[in-house]
Amino acid sequence: MNFFKRAWLNVWAKKGRSVLLILVSSAILMFVLAGLLIRSAAVKATETAKTDAGATMTLSANRQAAFKKIQSSSSSSSSTSSRPKLTLTPVKLSDAKSIANLSNIKSYNVTSSTTANAKSYDTVSTSTGMGGNSSGGPGMKSTSSSSGDTQIDGVTSTALTTDFTDSQSKITKGRGIKASDKGTNNVVIEKELASQNNLTVGDTMTIKETTGSKSTLKVKVVGIYKASSTSSASAGPMSTDPANTIYASYTLANTIKGSKYAGTADSVTFNVTNPAKASATKKAGNKLISSKYSLSTDDSSYQSIKASMNNVEGFANKIVWLVAIAGTIILALIVILMIRERRFEIGVLLSLGEARWKIVAQFFTEMLMVIVIALAIAGVGGKFVGNQLGSQLVSQSTTTQTTSSSTSGQPGGSGQPGGSGSSGMHGGAGGPGSTTSSAKTKNPDLEIAVSAVDLAELGGFGLAITFLSIMIASGGILRLEPKKVLIS
Amino acid sequence: MLRTEGLGYWYQDKEQPLFQDINLEFEEGQSYAILGHSGTGKTTFLSLIAGLDKPREGDIFLNDRSLKQIGLTNYRRHDVAIVFQAYNLFNYMSPLNNLLTAMAITNASHAGDRGYAQRVLNDLGIGDDLITRNVQRLSGGQQQRVAIARTMCCDAKLVVADEPTGNLDEDNTKEVIDQFQRIAHEQGKCVIIVTHEPDVAARCDHQYRLENKQFVQLG
Numbered sequence: 001m002n003f004f005k006r007a008w009l010n011v012w013a014k015k016g017r018s019v020l021l022i023l024v025s026s027a028i029l030m031f032v033l034a035g036l037l038i039r040s041a042a043v044k045a046t047e048t049a050k051t052d053a054g055a056t057m058t059l060s061a062n063r064q065a066a067f068k069k070i071q072s073s074s075s076s077s078s079s080t081s082s083r084p085k086l087t088l089t090p091v092k093l094s095d096a097k098s099i100a101n102l103s104n105i106k107s108y109n110v111t112s113s114t115t116a117n118a119k120s121y122d123t124v125s126t127s128t129g130m131g132g133n134s135s136g137g138p139g140m141k142s143t144s145s146s147s148g149d150t151q152i153d154g155v156t157s158t159a160l161t162t163d164f165t166d167s168q169s170k171i172t173k174g175r176g177i178k179a180s181d182k183g184t185n186n187v188v189i190e191k192e193l194a195s196q197n198n199l200t201v202g203d204t205m206t207i208k209e210t211t212g213s214k215s216t217l218k219v220k221v222v223g224i225y226k227a228s229s230t231s232s233a234s235a236g237p238m239s240t241d242p243a244n245t246i247y248a249s250y251t252l253a254n255t256i257k258g259s260k261y262a263g264t265a266d267s268v269t270f271n272v273t274n275p276a277k278a279s280a281t282k283k284a285g286n287k288l289i290s291s292k293y294s295l296s297t298d299d300s301s302y303q304s305i306k307a308s309m310n311n312v313e314g315f316a317n318k319i320v321w322l323v324a325i326a327g328t329i330i331l332a333l334i335v336i337l338m339i340r341e342r343r344f345e346i347g348v349l350l351s352l353g354e355a356r357w358k359i360v361a362q363f364f365t366e367m368l369m370v371i372v373i374a375l376a377i378a379g380v381g382g383k384f385v386g387n388q389l390g391s392q393l394v395s396q397s398t399t400t401q402t403t404s405s406s407t408s409g410q411p412g413g414s415g416q417p418g419g420s421g422s423s424g425m426h427g428g429a430g431g432p433g434s435t436t437s438s439a440k441t442k443n444p445d446l447e448i449a450v451s452a453v454d455l456a457e458l459g460g461f462g463l464a465i466t467f468l469s470i471m472i473a474s475g476g477i478l479r480l481e482p483k484k485v486l487i488s
Numbered sequence: 489m490l491r492t493e494g495l496g497y498w499y500q501d502k503e504q505p506l507f508q509d510i511n512l513e514f515e516e517g518q519s520y521a522i523l524g525h526s527g528t529g530k531t532t533f534l535s536l537i538a539g540l541d542k543p544r545e546g547d548i549f550l551n552d553r554s555l556k557q558i559g560l561t562n563y564r565r566h567d568v569a570i571v572f573q574a575y576n577l578f579n580y581m582s583p584l585n586n587l588l589t590a591m592a593i594t595n596a597s598h599a600g601d602r603g604y605a606q607r608v609l610n611d612l613g614i615g616d617d618l619i620t621r622n623v624q625r626l627s628g629g630q631q632q633r634v635a636i637a638r639t640m641c642c643d644a645k646l647v648v649a650d651e652p653t654g655n656l657d658e659d660n661t662k663e664v665i666d667q668f669q670r671i672a673h674e675q676g677k678c679v680i681i682v683t684h685e686p687d688v689a690a691r692c693d694h695q696y697r698l699e700n701k702q703f704v705q706l707g
Contacts, residue, residue, distance in 0.1 A: 002592040006578075013580035013622070348576045351540060352593045353565020483540040486572055487531050487650060 003358045007365035017338075018370060024334065025374035026381070028327030028465065033382030033450070033458045035319030040454060041386075042313035046306055055275035055299030057105075057282055059096055060267035061088035062294040089292040090264035098288045099270060099295075104281040106273045109160035110265040112250040114257045115148030119216050120206035121197040123149045124190075124243040148210040151245040154253025158188060160271070161247075163227070174201035174223030181222070181249040188223040192243035200224070209256050217256065219248065275302035324461055331469035335363065339476050346477055347485030360474040367466045375455070375462055382458070383450050489678050490514040490537060490646055494546035497532055502544070506532055507701045510546065516645060519672040519679040521689035523706070524698035531650055533698065534682045538570050538648045539563040550646070565594050569639035571649035575631040577623045583609055583634040584619040587641045594642045608637045612667060629660030636667050640675065647671055649681045653688055665691045 011018045066088050093110065100108045155161055158176035163169040177188055189199065199205060199221055208216045227242055254261040270285075272278050278299045285295045339346070349359050495510035506529030514520055514537075524530040535541045537548060539560040548555045555563050564570075577586050587605040591598055598604040609619050612633040614626075623631055632652060639647045649668065653661040665688055672679040672693070681692060689695045695706040 002589060005592075006589060009578075009585060010580050344574075344576055345578060348578065349593070350561075351538070351564055351570050351576075352590055353561050353563075354593050355561065481541070483535045486570075486576060487535050487540065 003362035004365055007362045007369065010362075011366050011369050021334065021367075021370045022373050022377070024330065025327075025370055025462075026377040028323060028330065029371075029374050029378035029458060029462055030381045030385055031323040032320055032327065032461050033378050033454065034386040035316045035323060036454050036457055036461075037382060037386035037450065039313050039316035039320065040451075041449075042309045042316060046309040046313070054106075055272040055278040055297060055302050057099075057270040057272055057278065057285065057295055057297045058267050059091050059099060059270070059285070059289065059293055059295055061091065062292055063088060064294070065291050090261065090266065091268055091293060093263050093265060093268070095289050095293065096265065096268040099268075099285045102281055102284055102288075104273050104277050106271040107160060108156070108268055108270040110154070110156045110250040111161075111267050111269065112154035112253040112257070112261070112265045114152050114154070114253050115210055116150050116152055116207040116217075116256050117148040117210055118150050118244075119208045120204075121193070121199065124192055124196060124241045148208075149244060150207060152207075152253050152256055153245055153247050154250035154265075155247060156182075156250060158223075158225070158247050160269070164225075167228070169225045169227045171223050172226045174221070176223055176225070177247050177249055183251050184249060185217060185219040185252055186222040186249065187219045187252070188225050188247040189221055190243040190245060191224050191226040193246075194221070194224045207256075212258050217252075219246075219252070272297075272299070275299040278302075320461075324465060328465045328468045328472075331367075331465055332472040335367065335469050335473035336476065339363065339473050343480065343485050346480055347482045350480070350482040351486060356478055359477055360470060363474070363477075364466065364470045367470060368463075371462045371466050375459055378458065379450055379455055489516045489551060490680075491549045491552075492537070492546065493549065495533075495536065495543050495548065496545040497529065497536065498544055505544070505701060507698060507703070508545075510703055512696070512703060514646075514678050514680060516678045517672060517676045518694060519668060519681065519692040520694045520696065521692035522680065522682045522696050522698060522703075523684065523686065523689050526684070528698045529701075530682045530698045534648050534650050534680065537646075537680065538568055540570075567644050568646045568648060569642050569644040571632070571635050571639055571647065571652045573651035573654040575623075575628075575635045575655075577631060577634055577638075579622075579624050581623060582620045583614050583623055583626070583637070586623060586634055587638055590638045591641050594644070596642045598641060605637075605641055608640050609634070612637050612640075613663070628655050629657070629663070632656060632660065632664055633667065636664065636671070640671060645677050647677050647679045649679070651683055652681060653683065653685060661685075661688065668692075 096108060096110065099105065153161075155177055156179050158164050158169075158171070159178075164171075164176065171188070172191055174188070177186065187205075189205075194200065197205070201221055201223060203221050204218050205221065206216050206218050208214060225247070227245075250265055254264065272281055278297045282295050282297045289295065346359055350356070491513045492510050495512075496505050496508040498505040510533070522530045522533065532541070536543050539555060542560070550558060550563065550567055558567070577583075578589060581589065584602065584605055587609065588600070588602065590596075591605065592600065606616070606619060610616070614630060614633060614637065618626060618630065623634060626634065632655070636652075647668070652668070653664055656664060668679050668681060669691065671677050679692075681688065683689055689706075696703045697706055698704075
């Protein structure tokens with residue numbers, strides 16, 4: 001193993017050349033490491049996005065099936081008969097619970113919306129007035145077409161609704177509606193409504209049902225929220241002012257709708273643990289429900305982040321391979337020049353009877369010594385380069401994402417404004433309680449950190465680059481004839 | 489010890505060989521000088537007996553074993569030591585490391601023995617102050633003595649030298665030839681020197697001149 005000693009003596013004796021080789025190798029490995037770091041950070045960010053961005057699955061009445069039913073009944077009935085009405089079946093909570101038991105479901109939020117009239121307070125008046133003429137729950141054939149001036153959004157928890165998760169609404173006093181509010185008359189009212197009526201947490205207010213016996217109900221204010229936009233201009237012509245929206249437990253909303261709505265909901269939104277498995281979960285959920293219901297998934301936030309991170313990952317992969325290939329070529333050229341310069345030494349070694357593979361091994365060992373030091377330098381510098389490149393890539397990716405989102409985003413949710421009377425839905429599934437995805441998708445920041453795995457991978461690349469360079473260059477050594485070198 | 493049988497060599501045209509049908513014998517403990525004008529093929533002949541090239545025709549035998557049988561790499565490693573006009577030392581090493589490296593590669597009996605290498609160098613006038621200095625900082629004469637020391641440290645019984653005094657002054661030439669004589673007579677090795685200097689050749693035990701594609705024994 002004399003070639004180890006020769007390699008060391010050569011590297012040590014030719015310090016200037018060794019330092020230059022270390023610098024070149026460091027630069028190559030630094031970019032390889034930067035690529036590896038960005039790639040692993042992108043993979044990690046995509047994994048994080050699964051939990052952060054999440055995905056939802058909404059169980060609601062199957063409108064398409066209901067329409068088909070109308071069409072078939074209208075074609076079979078005589079032309080003089082009355083026009084059939086759209087009948088949507090409210091979601092049974094027992095069905096929702098069976099879906100909630102699926103392995104990929106993290107939590108679920110029940111939504112039941114209705115309206116009521118203000119009794120002990122004044123609603124926030126708007127210039128557009130109240131145009132809604134529907135009441136009652138979803139899908140129930142309503143006999144009344146009256147609509148209240150106060151929107152009641154029954155939910156399991158306000159914390160699970162999109163308005164609150166997206167910070168469009170914020171609790172400013174007291175607390176939000178929680179699962180433990182089930183069966184209570186606790187409500188959360190808007191700040192504007194509270195200040196207009198001098199209401200605060202702990203106060204009670206009276207509302208009046210718009211259907212049935214039109215009895216009054218006393219509700220207790222447990223929290224006050226502030227909506228980021230309370231302008232009535234954004235609401236439809238038949239909507240109440242957004243400030244008149246009261247959050248309550250879905251049980252209270254069902255009580256206001258009527259006794260037949262007990263144990264039902266307009267829709268149920270499930271939070272999916274792993275968005276990548278959202279479609280599989282939907283498939284499993286569909287097996288648990290009848291055709292009267294439909295399950296829709298919304299993993300657009302996850303998909304957009306995933307697409308963005310895939311771009312970053314793809315670019316990082318290209319960096320790694322391009323730099324690795326370019327690095328191999330550069331190092332191979334340097335080694336070829338180095339070997340040409342050392343022809344006499346190789347000749348002497350051959351004249352002494354040294355095996356050619358040992359001469360190649362000597363060059364490989366020399367490069368290995370250089371690469372080890374370069375690895376250490378790259379390990380320190382790669383993080384910096386990776387950070388710079390990574391933030392540039394993410395910012396570019398975010399810009400692209402924002403552009404594409406603004407062209408493909410859908411205004412509003414799937415809800416119905418007002419209600420047509422026959423459906424008896426007020427706001428339907430598109431009410432504030434639903435978790436319709438927001439167009440705002442923030443790409444996660446890349447957390448660039450050098451791990452032992454990254455360094456091991458870099459070491460592998462370093463070794464491969466060195467090995468290939470030496471193999472390419474060693475063709476010269478293997479062909480070298482000592483006589484031609486030593487005896488001119 | 490070393491014998492050539494019908495040795496011939498040409499570069500491109502077989503009809504114009506450098507030499508042909510060479511039958512010579514070289515013995516241990518003797519020194520041989522090969523003289524000749526430039527281009528006559530004496531260095532080529534040396535490269536053949538040094539195992540650096542293969543003959544076009546004929547064969548070379550070492551103790552009655554053909555070099556083809558021994559294998560050129562094995563032959564160079566164990567049986568022959570070469571001294572070049574340009575010294576051809578490892579320029580990134582000290583004289584001591586040059587010797588230790590050669591001893592390690594050739595698996596010499598004293599491989600790894602720094603003391604032995606040091607003594608050999610000292611005997612050739614390379615003092616302790618020089619043995620750890622980079623060889624590039626030595627004079628031509630000193631470098632050639634290191635090259636000779638390298639052959640002395642190895643166990644090879646055959647020492648071939650190509651114009652070993654070509655770059656040396658008169659004093660150094662005399663000293664180098666003395667060393668070759670010592671190698672032949674004291675270490676019992678066979679020394680073959682290719683030279684164009686008659687004075688150098690005269691100091692060897694036997695002289696041959698390569699002319700008209702044949703070797704002519706002068707003495």
